[in-house]
Amino acid sequence: MAFTALFVSLALLGNIANGASTARRATCPDGKNSAKNVECCALFPVLEDIQTNMFGDSGCADAAHAALRVAFHDSIGFSTTDANKGTGADGSIFIFGETELHYEANLGIADAFNLEAPFIARNNISVADFIQFAATISLTKCPGVAQPPFLFGRVDATAPAPEGTVPEPFQSAADILARMADAGLSPADTVALLASHSIAGADDIDPDASGVPFDSTPSLFDTQFFLEILLNGTIPGPNQGQASSPIRGELRLQSDFVIAHDDATACIWQGLVNNQQAMAQAFQQSFLKMGILGQDATKLVDCSDVIPAPPALTPIQAQAFFPPQLNINDVQQSCQSATFPNLPTAPGAVVSVPSIVQDPLTDGLCQDDGTDCVFPSA
Numbered sequence: 001m002a003f004t005a006l007f008v009s010l011a012l013l014g015n016i017a018n019g020a021s022t023a024r025r026a027t028c029p030d031g032k033n034s035a036k037n038v039e040c041c042a043l044f045p046v047l048e049d050i051q052t053n054m055f056g057d058s059g060c061a062d063a064a065h066a067a068l069r070v071a072f073h074d075s076i077g078f079s080t081t082d083a084n085k086g087t088g089a090d091g092s093i094f095i096f097g098e099t100e101l102h103y104e105a106n107l108g109i110a111d112a113f114n115l116e117a118p119f120i121a122r123n124n125i126s127v128a129d130f131i132q133f134a135a136t137i138s139l140t141k142c143p144g145v146a147q148p149p150f151l152f153g154r155v156d157a158t159a160p161a162p163e164g165t166v167p168e169p170f171q172s173a174a175d176i177l178a179r180m181a182d183a184g185l186s187p188a189d190t191v192a193l194l195a196s197h198s199i200a201g202a203d204d205i206d207p208d209a210s211g212v213p214f215d216s217t218p219s220l221f222d223t224q225f226f227l228e229i230l231l232n233g234t235i236p237g238p239n240q241g242q243a244s245s246p247i248r249g250e251l252r253l254q255s256d257f258v259i260a261h262d263d264a265t266a267c268i269w270q271g272l273v274n275n276q277q278a279m280a281q282a283f284q285q286s287f288l289k290m291g292i293l294g295q296d297a298t299k300l301v302d303c304s305d306v307i308p309a310p311p312a313l314t315p316i317q318a319q320a321f322f323p324p325q326l327n328i329n330d331v332q333q334s335c336q337s338a339t340f341p342n343l344p345t346a347p348g349a350v351v352s353v354p355s356i357v358q359d360p361l362t363d364g365l366c367q368d369d370g371t372d373c374v375f376p377s378a
């Protein structure tokens with residue numbers, strides 16, 4: 001299955017690169033939309049609902065971040081070696097939320113549930129598809145993302161994923177990479193997927209703060225995250241799963257730190273610093289792979305042409321920079337086989353990174369630890 005899924009996803013990306021998505025389109029029954037595959041017409045009302053009522057004009061902000069994270073936590077409930085570890089991108093995180101949302105690693109996924117549950121209830125696609133579709137649309141809010149493809153037709157879960165499939169921020173690099181590999185994702189996929197932390201922050205790691213960003217530009221899908229993780233940590237991070245960070249207001253996950261410095265991944269990590277195109281393309285490919293884990297990719301329909309184009313970064317935004325007052329001497333370099341890129345330092349005095357404003361739609365009955373939630377059925 002993993003080989004089939006990989007083959008299909010690479011072939012799909014090839015099609016997109018070759019412009020196959022501009023092939024002749026069928027007019028949808030609504031008379032106003034068209035799609036290459038007529039099955040994709042079912043997605044247009046969902047797209048309109050999400051665009052208007054879920055993300056609105058909030059951009060690459062809290063709601064988009066929440067929708068992206070839950071797509072990972074749903075997909076990773078899968079193993080290429082153990083059929084008892086879940087059926088992957090199958091909606092189980094919500095369908096069996098009364099079980100999965102209580103897992104420690106899923107703390108805070110309740111935000112995504114509060115956000116998405118009303119949309120899942122009123123739109124007629126599988127929960128599994130909804131989670132991946134909303135995540136794909138969330139990416140299109142973030143400047144710097146490469147056009148995300150979308151495959152449609154996932155089958156919903158019939159059982160929860162067990163505890164232990166979602167990596168934890170306090171685990172070693174070896175343990176995280178082993179879990180990802182067991183699900184079918186290589187060390188290079190893991191680094192690429194962590195580009196998601198360039199548009200992310202923590203609500204629960206530090207019990208006294210929410211929306212604490214992982215880099216200084218949490219609304220941009222840029223390589224700044226890959227640089228900032230490599231800067232010496234000078235501000236203590238006392239909570240479990242937290243490492244010292246280099247800039248006030250920024251939270252560094254210990255898991256990001258150990259993967260940035262592990263022998264297996266340090267040079268892949270450094271290779272993405274100030275390499276926007278490489279980062280965006282690697283993420284595009286690995287995200288596609290992640291979003292179909294456990295599904296029979298040969299039965300999915302390519303609906304990539306339904307997905308709007310993400311905004312581009314300006315040339316200034318695409319340039320990685322040392323935060324004010326920092327420079328190459330502040331880099332903790334673990335990749336010995338490549339020279340560190342030559343980067344400018346942002347002008348001005350040291351500043352604190354502002355927190356990410358919390359979206360009221362992520363607030364609701366469902367509590368961070370999964371209590372009081374009302375779950376959908378498959």
Ligand code: HEM
Pocket residue numbers: 062065066068069072107108111167168169170176190193194196197199200201202203204205206241253255
């Ligand atoms: C591989 C190991 C990973 C670990 C250990 C990890 C861990 C975490 C943790 C602890 C948080 C903060 C939770 C909180 O306190 O609110 C977080 C946030 C986030 N993660 Fe990851 N993550 C990993 C991979 C991924 C992947 C592969 C994706 C997506 C493809 C992802 C997307 C996100 C996003 C978007 C957020 C921010 C959510 C928000 O602001 O609401 N993460 N992650």
